[in-house]
Amino acid sequence: MDPMETPSNDRADERAVRQEWRHSMDRTADLKAAGDPTDPTVPAVAAEPPAPTTAADVPAAPAAAPEAPAAATSSSGHPAHVADPRDLVLAIRGLRVSFSGNEILHGVDIDAPRGGVVALVGPSGCGKTTLLRSVNRLTELAPTASITGEVQLDGSNIYDRGTDLNLLRRRVGMVFQQPNPFPMTIFDNVAFAMREQAKTRPSRSSLMPAVQDVLQRAGLWDEVKDNLDRNALSLSGGQQQRLCIARTLAANPEVILMDEPCSALDPRSTARIEELIVQLAGSLTIVIVTHNLAQAKRIGDYAAYLLNGDVIEQGLAQQVFEDPTEQSTRDFVSGMFG
Numbered sequence: 627m628d629p630m631e632t633p634s635n636d637r638a639d640e641r642a643v644r645q646e647w648r649h650s651m652d653r654t655a656d657l658k659a660a661g662d663p664t665d666p667t668v669p670a671v672a673a674e675p676p677a678p679t680t681a682a683d684v685p686a687a688p689a690a691a692p693e694a695p696a697a698a699t700s701s702s703g704h705p706a707h708v709a710d711p712r713d714l715v716l717a718i719r720g721l722r723v724s725f726s727g728n729e730i731l732h733g734v735d736i737d738a739p740r741g742g743v744v745a746l747v748g749p750s751g752c753g754k755t756t757l758l759r760s761v762n763r764l765t766e767l768a769p770t771a772s773i774t775g776e777v778q779l780d781g782s783n784i785y786d787r788g789t790d791l792n793l794l795r796r797r798v799g800m801v802f803q804q805p806n807p808f809p810m811t812i813f814d815n816v817a818f819a820m821r822e823q824a825k826t827r828p829s830r831s832s833l834m835p836a837v838q839d840v841l842q843r844a845g846l847w848d849e850v851k852d853n854l855d856r857n858a859l860s861l862s863g864g865q866q867q868r869l870c871i872a873r874t875l876a877a878n879p880e881v882i883l884m885d886e887p888c889s890a891l892d893p894r895s896t897a898r899i900e901e902l903i904v905q906l907a908g909s910l911t912i913v914i915v916t917h918n919l920a921q922a923k924r925i926g927d928y929a930a931y932l933l934n935g936d937v938i939e940q941g942l943a944q945q946v947f948e949d950p951t952e953q954s955t956r957d958f959v960s961g962m963f964g
């Protein structure tokens with residue numbers, strides 16, 4: 627595997643995000659309040675099994691998961707999640723990313739209609755993670771990165787000078803391949819963004835309704851409601867990933883980026899997360915990278931196929947997966963390569 631591929635990048639991203647959180651925590655003394663001296667920059671899930679790195683390693687969709695709903699399509703031919711497919715919450719235009727002068731993305735255009743699930747697929751190394759990380763400006767944390775083009779979020783280019791990166795990363799949340807809860811209680815993980823955004827430190831009781839709401843939306847409440855003070859790291863991998871989604875939801879994002887969020891999970895947990903993604907869509911927009919084509923078909927309203935840093939084809943997921951226009955998409959979705 628190329629040493630620059632996902633796992634190390636994930637860790638770097640997680641560290642960056644945590645460092646930003648940590649910065650806020652230092653301001654608000656939340657870390658002390660959480661009573662946990664553990665350094666949050668240390669990868670929190672060292673005990674997790676290594677993530678699968680190839681499509682073949684990713685657990686196939688469970689046969690017993692009929693509850694993972696297929697994306698519904700309206701009579702107009704557009705997914706039911708999406709009120710107006712011309713209403714783009716994200717419009718990526720001419721995005722070029724290079725590392726040390728080596729161009730990885732060659733002028734990518736991607737549309738994400740508001741409320742939709744956009745599945746990004748393509749062979750390993752084609753630039754999916756780089757693309758995702760460019761949507762909340764994590765790519766530029768690599769000192770060798772250079773980025774041109776635009777990422778319009780609600781019509782404003784996030785690369786404009788003066789963009790508030792903390793606000794951007796709240797509006798565009800990210801869920802990583804490996805669940806990365808903070809080393810603190812379940813409650814404190816979810817309350818974190820709420821505390822950070824409050825002017826004065828809110829009481830636990832005042833936060834409880836919102837924490838409950840977010841945990842319910844993340845499909846975790848029933849499993850944790852009796853012990854919200856349990857350390858988040860003691861949860862199972864699938865529960866940790868749902869907690870990370872809850873923590874992201876707590877910041878009230880418009881878009882959630884998910885980079886292979888199920889690749890470290892078993893089939894049952896994968897089905898739970900898929901169900902959750904479909905439920906969340908509509909109220910927010912999800913861009914998900916997955917190597918699991920069956921998953922992309924099940925949950926994607928829209929899909930984009932990338933190859934060697936170019937978007938080969940994008941559109942309604944059903945069209946891209948079942949009736950692709952390009953021969954190379956056809957080869958990829960039929961499993962001939964990738």
Ligand SMILES: Nc1ncnc2c1ncn2[C@@H]1O[C@H](COP(=O)(O)OP(=O)(O)OP(=O)(O)O)[C@@H](O)[C@H]1O
Pocket residue numbers: 628629630631632635725730748749750751752753754755756757768770
């Ligand atoms: N920080 C970096 N510095 C140098 N090269 C990088 C960096 N990040 C990514 N790359 C390179 O960019 C290319 C695309 O990597 P990326 O992780 O985006 O691919 P991917 O499509 O997500 O692959 P996978 O499916 O294996 O996760 C790879 O050749 C990778 O080595």
Ligand SMILES: [Mg+2]
Pocket residue numbers: 632754755756885
């Ligand atoms: Mg990747």
